[in-house]
Amino acid sequence: MNQNTSSDTMNALVSLTKRRGFVYPSSEIYGGLANAYEYGPLGVELKRNIMNLWWKRFIQQRADMVGLDSSIILHPKTWEASGHVGGFSDPLIDCKQCHHRKRADHLIEEHFAAKGEEKQVEGLANEELDQIIKDAKIPCPYCGAFDWTNVRQFNLLFETSIGIVPESESKAYLRGETAQGIFVTFKNILDSTRVKLPFGVGQTGKSFRNEITLGNFVFRTMEFEQAEIEYFFDPEQTDWVPLFADWQDKMWQFVTGDLGIATDHLRWREHPDEERSFYSKRTVDLEYQYPFGYKELWGLAYRTDYDLKQHMEYSGQDLRVVDSSTGRKFVPHVIEPAVGINRLFLMVLLEAYTQDEANQRIVLKLPKQIAPYRAAVFPLLKNKPELVAKAKEIFEQLSQDFPVAWDDRGNIGKRYLSQDEIGTPTCITVDFQTLEDGTVTLRDRDSMQQTRVAVEDIAAQL
Amino acid sequence: MNQNTSSDTMNALVSLTKRRGFVYPSSEIYGGLANAYEYGPLGVELKRNIMNLWWKRFIQQRADMVGLDSSIILHPKTWEASGHVGGFSDPLIDCKQCHHRKRADHLIEEHFAAKGEEKQVEGLANEELDQIIKDAKIPCPYCGAFDWTNVRQFNLLFETSIGIVPESESKAYLRGETAQGIFVTFKNILDSTRVKLPFGVGQTGKSFRNEITLGNFVFRTMEFEQAEIEYFFDPEQTDWVPLFADWQDKMWQFVTGDLGIATDHLRWREHPDEERSFYSKRTVDLEYQYPFGYKELWGLAYRTDYDLKQHMEYSGQDLRVVDSSTGRKFVPHVIEPAVGINRLFLMVLLEAYTQDEANQRIVLKLPKQIAPYRAAVFPLLKNKPELVAKAKEIFEQLSQDFPVAWDDRGNIGKRYLSQDEIGTPTCITVDFQTLEDGTVTLRDRDSMQQTRVAVEDIAAQL
Numbered sequence: 001m002n003q004n005t006s007s008d009t010m011n012a013l014v015s016l017t018k019r020r021g022f023v024y025p026s027s028e029i030y031g032g033l034a035n036a037y038e039y040g041p042l043g044v045e046l047k048r049n050i051m052n053l054w055w056k057r058f059i060q061q062r063a064d065m066v067g068l069d070s071s072i073i074l075h076p077k078t079w080e081a082s083g084h085v086g087g088f089s090d091p092l093i094d095c096k097q098c099h100h101r102k103r104a105d106h107l108i109e110e111h112f113a114a115k116g117e118e119k120q121v122e123g124l125a126n127e128e129l130d131q132i133i134k135d136a137k138i139p140c141p142y143c144g145a146f147d148w149t150n151v152r153q154f155n156l157l158f159e160t161s162i163g164i165v166p167e168s169e170s171k172a173y174l175r176g177e178t179a180q181g182i183f184v185t186f187k188n189i190l191d192s193t194r195v196k197l198p199f200g201v202g203q204t205g206k207s208f209r210n211e212i213t214l215g216n217f218v219f220r221t222m223e224f225e226q227a228e229i230e231y232f233f234d235p236e237q238t239d240w241v242p243l244f245a246d247w248q249d250k251m252w253q254f255v256t257g258d259l260g261i262a263t264d265h266l267r268w269r270e271h272p273d274e275e276r277s278f279y280s281k282r283t284v285d286l287e288y289q290y291p292f293g294y295k296e297l298w299g300l301a302y303r304t305d306y307d308l309k310q311h312m313e314y315s316g317q318d319l320r321v322v323d324s325s326t327g328r329k330f331v332p333h334v335i336e337p338a339v340g341i342n343r344l345f346l347m348v349l350l351e352a353y354t355q356d357e358a359n360q361r362i363v364l365k366l367p368k369q370i371a372p373y374r375a376a377v378f379p380l381l382k383n384k385p386e387l388v389a390k391a392k393e394i395f396e397q398l399s400q401d402f403p404v405a406w407d408d409r410g411n412i413g414k415r416y417l418s419q420d421e422i423g424t425p426t427c428i429t430v431d432f433q434t435l436e437d438g439t440v441t442l443r444d445r446d447s448m449q450q451t452r453v454a455v456e457d458i459a460a461q462l
Numbered sequence: 463m464n465q466n467t468s469s470d471t472m473n474a475l476v477s478l479t480k481r482r483g484f485v486y487p488s489s490e491i492y493g494g495l496a497n498a499y500e501y502g503p504l505g506v507e508l509k510r511n512i513m514n515l516w517w518k519r520f521i522q523q524r525a526d527m528v529g530l531d532s533s534i535i536l537h538p539k540t541w542e543a544s545g546h547v548g549g550f551s552d553p554l555i556d557c558k559q560c561h562h563r564k565r566a567d568h569l570i571e572e573h574f575a576a577k578g579e580e581k582q583v584e585g586l587a588n589e590e591l592d593q594i595i596k597d598a599k600i601p602c603p604y605c606g607a608f609d610w611t612n613v614r615q616f617n618l619l620f621e622t623s624i625g626i627v628p629e630s631e632s633k634a635y636l637r638g639e640t641a642q643g644i645f646v647t648f649k650n651i652l653d654s655t656r657v658k659l660p661f662g663v664g665q666t667g668k669s670f671r672n673e674i675t676l677g678n679f680v681f682r683t684m685e686f687e688q689a690e691i692e693y694f695f696d697p698e699q700t701d702w703v704p705l706f707a708d709w710q711d712k713m714w715q716f717v718t719g720d721l722g723i724a725t726d727h728l729r730w731r732e733h734p735d736e737e738r739s740f741y742s743k744r745t746v747d748l749e750y751q752y753p754f755g756y757k758e759l760w761g762l763a764y765r766t767d768y769d770l771k772q773h774m775e776y777s778g779q780d781l782r783v784v785d786s787s788t789g790r791k792f793v794p795h796v797i798e799p800a801v802g803i804n805r806l807f808l809m810v811l812l813e814a815y816t817q818d819e820a821n822q823r824i825v826l827k828l829p830k831q832i833a834p835y836r837a838a839v840f841p842l843l844k845n846k847p848e849l850v851a852k853a854k855e856i857f858e859q860l861s862q863d864f865p866v867a868w869d870d871r872g873n874i875g876k877r878y879l880s881q882d883e884i885g886t887p888t889c890i891t892v893d894f895q896t897l898e899d900g901t902v903t904l905r906d907r908d909s910m911q912q913t914r915v916a917v918e919d920i921a922a923q924l
Contacts, residue, residue, distance in 0.1 A: 021528075021654035024647055027537030029777040033624075036535065038647050041528035041655050044665070048517075048529075055510075060865050063857065066483075066503035067510075071685055072534075072668060073498065075489030160622045160636065162495075162684070163674065174622065174636075185486055185500050192483035193503050194871070203506070206534060206668065212625065222624070223533055315491040395525065403522050409656070 010291040013353050014217055016362065020422050022046065022349070022372075023218060035215045035222045042422055043345075045372035045403055047225070050344050051204050053258055053370060054227045058250075059202050065229070066193060068203040070181025072174055079157060079173050081314035082180045082307065089153035091126055092212070093133070098143035103213045104129045104151040111138045113293065123275030126151040156209045158222075174208040179336060182230045183307045187319055197321060197332060198233035198243070204341065216292050218342045225341035230307075232332040234323065240302055240333065244282060247337050251286055251298050259344065260367040261351050265289040269296075279306035288347045297347060298339040305331040352423060364423030365446055371423045374398075374462050376405035378415050380431040391430040394440070394455060401459065420445055426462055472753040475815050476679055478824065482884050484508065484811070484834075485680060497677045497684045504884055505807075507834035507865055509687070512806050513666050515720055515832060516689045520712075521664050527691070528655060530665040532643025534636055541619060541635050543776035544642045544769065551615035553588055554674070555595070560605035565675045566591045566613040573600045575755060585737030588613040618671045620684075636670035641798060644692045645769045649781055659783060659794060660695035660705070666803065678754050680804045687803035692769075694794040696785065702764055702795065706744060709799050713748055713760050721806065722829040723813050727751040731758075741768035750809045759809060760801040767793040814885060826885030827908055833885045836860075836924050838867035840877050842893040853892040856902070856917060863921065882907055888924055 017023040022043035026036035039047055059067045079085045091104040105121045108129065112119035121129065129151045132138075139146045158174040175181065182201045189201060204227045211222055218224075233243065248268070255261045271283040283301040287294040308319045308331050320329040352364040368374065375398060379391035388408065398404045405424060407415045412429060419427050429441040439452040442461060453461055479485040484505035488498035501509055521529045541547045553566040567583045570591065574581035583591060591613045594600075601608045620636040637643065644663045651663060666689045677683055695705065710730070717723045733745040745763040749756040770781045770793050782791040814826040830836065837860060841853035850870065860866045867886060869877045874891060881889050891903040901914045904923060915923055 018650075019654055021651065024650040024654075026533050027540065027646055029646060029649060029773060029779040029781070030537035030539045033533075033535075033537045036533050038533060038643065038650070039531035040647070040651060041530065041663075044529040044531040047531060061861050063861070063868055067506040068503065069501035069506040069509065071488050071495075071498050071500060073495075073670075073685055075492035075495045077492045078489065158622045160620045162672065181500065184489055184491060185502070187491060188480075188486040188500070189483065189502060192481055192486075194869070201503075208535075210624065223535055311491060317491040319491070399523050399525070406525050407656070 007291050009350065009353055010217070012362075013349055016353075016421065017043065017349065022422075035211050035213075035220065037218050037221060042372040046348070046366070046370060047341060047345055049370040049372070050259070050348065051225070051227065051341055054254070054339075054341075055202075055204065057254055057258065058200075058227075058229060062200075064195075064198065065200045065202055066189065066195060068182060068185060068189070068201050069205065070178065070185055070203060072206060072208075073160070073162070073172050074175060074181060074184060076170070076172050077314055078180050078184050078311075079176070081310040082183075083310070084157055084173070084176050084180075085155070088157055088176055089155045090212075091129055091151045092154045093129075093151050094149040095140035095143060095145060096147040096149060097145035098140060100140065100142040101212060102141070104133065106213050107138060107141070108132050108136075110141070111136060118293070120275075123272075126153065156211070158208045158210050176209055177207050177228065177338070178203050178205050178226045179228045179230060179338060180307070182228070183311050186230075186232075186308065186311075187317065190321065198231065198238050200229050200231035202227070202229040216290070218346050219290065219292075219295065221342060226338065227341055228338040229336065231335045231337070232321075233335075234321070234330060235305075235333045236328075236330070237323075240281070240335065244300070244302055244335055247300055247335055248284065248286075251300065251337055251339075255286065255288075255298070255344075255347075258367070259348055259351075259370070260365075261288070261347065265351065266297075267294060269294070277301075277303075277306075279304050288343070290346070290350065295343075297343050298337065301336045301338075303334050303336055305333050307334065308332065359448065361417050361420050363420045363445060366423035366425075368425045368462075371425055372403065373405040373419075373422070373424045374402040375426045375428055375458075376407055376415070376419045376424045378407050378412065378427060378429045380412065380429055382408035386435060387430050387432070390434055394428065394430065394458065398459065398462070402462070416443060416448075428458060469753050471812065471815055472679070474824075475811055478815075478883065479505065479811065484884075497673050497675075497682065499680050499683060504834040508810070508828070508832060509803060509807055511832040511834070512721070512810065513687070513689065513803055516716070516801075516803075517664075517666065519716055519720065520662075520689075520691060524662075526657075526660065527662045527664055528651065528657060530644060530647060530651070530663050531667065532640065532647055532665060534668060534670075535622070535624070535634050536637060536643060536646060538632070538634050539776055540642050540646050540773075541638070543772040544645075545772070546619055546635070546638050546642075547617070550619055550638055551617045552674075553591055553613045554616050555591075555613050556611040557602040557605060557607060558609040558611060559607035560602060562602065562604040563674060564603070566595065568675050569600060569603070570594050570598070572603070573598060580755070582737075585734075588615065618673070620670045620672050638671055639669050639690065639800070640665050640667050640688045641690045641692060641800060642769075644690070645773050648694075648770065648773075649779065652783065660693065660700050662691050662693035664689065664691040678752070680808050681752065681754075681757065683804060688800065689803055690800040691798065693797045693799070695797070696783070696792060697767075697795045698790075698792070699785075702743070702797065706762070706764055706797055709762055709797055710746065710748075713762065713799055713801075717748065717750075717760070717806075717809075720829070721810055721813075721832070723750070723809065727813065728759075729756060731756070739763075739765075739768075741766050750805070752808070752812065757805075759805050760799065763798045763800075765796050765798055767795050769796065770794065821910065823879050823882050825882045825907060828885035828887075830887045830924075833887055834865065835867040835881075835884070835886045836864040837888045837890055837920075838869055838877070838881045838886045840869050840874065840889060840891045842874065842891055844870035848897060849892050849894070852896055856890065856892065856920065860921065860924070864924070878905060878910075890920060 021040035024038045026033040093104040162172045269285045281302045285296040286298040288297045312319050352366045354363045377395040379387040427443040442453050443450045483502035486500045488495040555566040624634045731747045743764045747758040748760040750759045774781050814828045816825045839857040841849040889905040904915045905912045
C-alpha cells in the first residue's frame with residue numbers, strides 16, 4: 001500500500017468513491033459547489049464508524065473524559081474572545097491582470113512543490129510572503145502574469161444573522177472550530193458533573209471555514225467534521241511534559257492501531273517558535289503522507305490557560321477552579337488534541353486502496369471495525385427460492401448487529417470483486433450444500449481464502 | 463408517569479437537566495442566547511443513543527434503506543426549488559405600543575390555551591389570523607395593549623455568504639431541513655448503489671430555523687437535530703395507502719416499543735385539507751402530550767412527486783427512473799417520515815421523570831438501551847484500596863462495551879439516589895464479600911431490588 005503517494009491513486013480513489021457511493025461532489029445537479037461534498041450510503045457508514053470509534057476510545061472508555069455537544073451558533077462574543085473575529089484569517093493575494101484571487105501561502109507552496117521542493121510558510125507575516133513571491137517571481141497560475149497586489153488577511157468565519165426582524169438582527173458566526181464550545185460551557189460542566197482535574201471534554205461536530213482554495217477532495221472543505229478534546233489540568237499538580245507525550249501516544253495508537261495506518265506514512269512535525277501562537281508552549285502535528293504531500297492530520301497543542309482567561313475577560317465570569325485541599329483558585333491549563341474526521345476518512349481510504357494486479361482487482365483493505373459493511377450475503381443463484389430464503393434469513397439475523405450488504409446479481413466472482421472494491425471484509429454464500437448440512441462459504445477479502453462455516457458460527461467469525 | 467402534563471414537571475425537569483449535565487442554556491457566561499441549548503456530558507450520551515437507535519432501526523436493519531450525510535450549506539438553488547426561499551416563513555405581528563414582535567399563530571394558540579381551549583390555526587391565511595385576533599380582542603402579552611399591525615410573513619432560513627471576497631460573495635442558506643439534501647443527491651445515489659424501488663434514504667443532522675418565539679426548552683430551537691427519511695416508490699407498482707400505514711406502524715413501534723412511551727400520551731393528528739400542502743395527498747402527525755399540550759413529534763407526509771419535479775425544473779436535470787421491464791420513465795413518489803431528535807429527547811425525559819414519593823427519590827425511568835450510563839460501579843468504601851482496585855477493574859472491563867459511571871463519594875444510599883436521578887438502570891457495588899466469593903451487589907433502579915451476582919455474570923445481566 002505504498003501507492004498512496006501517487007496522484008493517480010488520488011484520481012482513482014475520487015472516481016471510485018463517487019461511483020460506489022462514498023462521496024459525491026456537492027449539489028451536482030445545480031452545477032456543483034466548490035469545496036463541498038456529500039457522504040453517500042457507504043461514506044456515511046465509514047464516517048460514522050470512524051467517529052464512533054473515536055468516541056469509544058476517547059470518551060466512553062476513559063474515566064477522565066466526558067462528552068459534549070455544543071451549538072454551531074454560539075453567542076458572537078465567543079468568537080471575539082477566542083480571537084477568531086480578529087485573527088482567524090487567510091493571507092490572500094490578487095492577480096491584477098486576471099483578477100483571480102489566491103491564498104498566498106498556497107501559491108508559494110504549490111510553486112515550490114512543482115519544482116519538487118518543500119517550502120514551509122506557516123506563521124510568516126504578509127510582508128514575508130510578499131518577499132518570497134517577489135524573490136521567486138511566482139507567476140499567476142491562471143494567466144501567467146506576474147502582477148500581484150500585496151498580501152492581505154481575510155476572515156474565514158461564516159457570518160449569519162439571528163432574528164428574522166431586520167431592525168433587531170444581530171450578527172452571529174458559524175463556529176470555526178468545536179473547541180470554543182468546550183470553553184464556553186466549562187463552568188456548566190464543572191458545576192453539573194463530578195469531574196476532578198485532570199479531566200478532558202471532547203466533542204464531535206461540524207465546523208465551517210469560508211475557504212477559497214480548492215481543497216484536495218475532502219481534505220479541506222467549507223464544512224467539515226471535527227473531533228476535539230480540551231484536556232484540563234492544574235499546572236502545579238500535573239507536569240505537562242509527560243501528559244503531552246501521553247496524548248501523542250494515544251493519537252499514535254488510534255491511527256496506527258485502530259485505523260491500521262502504516263507507520264512510515266506518518267510523521268510528527270514540531271511547530272517552530274515563529275509558527276506557534278504566543279500562548280502555546282508546544283504544538284506538534286501528526287502528519288500523514290497524502291498524495292499531495294505530508295499534511296496535518298491531528299494537531300496537539302499545549303494552549304496553557306489562554307482560552308479560559310480570554311473568556312473570563314470577555315464575559316466577566318470567574319472560570320477558576322478551587323483546589324479543595326488548599327483553597328487556591330486557579331485557571332486550569334489545557335492540552336488540545338484536535339483532529340479532522342474528514343482527514344481521517346481520506347487517509348483511511350488512501351491507505352486501504354490497493355491495486356491487486358495479480359488478481360486483477362481493486363481492494364479497499366479497510367480495518368474490519370470501520371468498513372461500511374461488515375459482511376455481504378449472497379444466494380448462489382437468485383432464481384432458486386430456497387437459496388434466496390435461507391440467505392435472507394442469514395442477512396436479517398446478521399443485520400441486527402451490524403451493517404450487512406445483500407447481492408444476488410451476476411455471478412459469484414463478480415460479486416466478490418464488487419465487495420472487494422468497497423472493503424467488505426467477508427462474503428457469505430448460501431449454496432445447495434447449505435440446505436443439506438447448514439454450512440456456508442465464507443470468503444476473506446484480503447487472503448481470498450474460502451472456508452466452510454456452520455450458519456450458527458458466522459457471527460463469531462465476523 | 464402521568465405527571466408529564468404538569469408544568470411543574472417541566473420546571474423540575476429543566477432544573478434537573480441543568481444541574482446534572484444533560485442540557486445547559488447556551489452561552490450562559492455571555493448572558494445567554496435565546497432558543498439555543500448545549501448538550502452536556504449526560505445529554506450528549508442520551509441524544510447519541512436515541513440517534514443511533516433510530517439509525518439502527520431505520521437504516522441498518524432494513525435492506526430497503528440507505529443512509530446519507532449531506533451538507534448544511536447546499537447550492538442556494540436547492541432552497542428556491544424546495545420553496546423555502548419563497549414560502550418558508552412565519553406569520554409575525556407587531557404591537558404598535560411596545561414594539562414587541564410575536565408569531566401570530568402562537569399568540570392565538572396561547573390566548574386560547576390560557577382559557578383551557580385548543581385552537582388550531584395551522585394553514586390559515588394572514589387575513590384569517592388577523593380576523594381571529596380582532597374577534598377575540600387578543601391583547602399584547604408584553605404590555606396589555608390591543609394595537610396590532612397586520613400579520614406579515616417572515617422567512618425562517620438563516621442566510622450566509624460563500625466566498626470571503628466581498629465582490630464575489632454569493633448568498634447561501636443554512637439548511638432548513640435535511641430532506642432536501644436527499645432529493646439533491648437522489649441521482650447520485652441511484653447511479654452509485656444497487657437500490658431498486660421501493661427504497662428509502664435517511665439521514666440525521668443539524669438544521670436551522672431563525673425562530674423568534676421562545677421554544678419550550680429544547681422543543682423548538684434555532685438549531686436542531688433532525689432524522690428524516692424519503693421513501694421512494696413507483697406509484698404504478700406500489701399502493702401508497704398500505705405503505706403509508708406501514709410507516710405509521712414503524713413510527714409507533716419505535717416510540718412505544720424502543721422508547722417506552724405510554725400509548726395514552728400519544729395521538730395521531732390528521733392534517734385537514736386546508737392545512738396540507740397542495741401537493742400532499744395525506745399528512746399525519748404523531749403527537750406527544752407535552753406539558754404545554756399535544757405537539758408534533760413526528761410528521762408523516764405523502765408528498766407525491768412534488769420535490770423531485772421541482773428539482774428537475776430548477777436544475778434542468780432528468781431525475782426520472784426507468785422501469786427496467788417496460789422502459790417506462792417516471793418520477794418516483796415519496797412518503798416522508800420526519801422527526802426532530804430534540805423532541806424525542808424531551809419526550810423521553812418527560813416520560814421517564816418520576817417522583818417516587820414513597821421512597822423519597824426522583825427517578826428517570828429511561829429505557830435501558832438509551833440511558834446515558836448503562837451501569838454505575840461503586841467501591842463500598844473509598845479508603846479501602848483493595849475494594850477500589852477491584853471496582854476499578856470491573857469499571858474498566860464494562861466500559862469497553864458501554865458507558866459506565868464511577869462513584870466513590872458519600873454513602874451507598876446517596877450514590878443510589880444520585881444514579882436514580884440520571885436514569886442509570888443498574889448500580890454495582892464492590893464490598894468485602896466480593897473479595898471473598900467474587901460476587902457483587904446489583905441494585906435495580908426501578909424495583910430497588912438488590913441481588914448478588916458473580917463478577918463474570920455482570921455483563922450478561924446488563
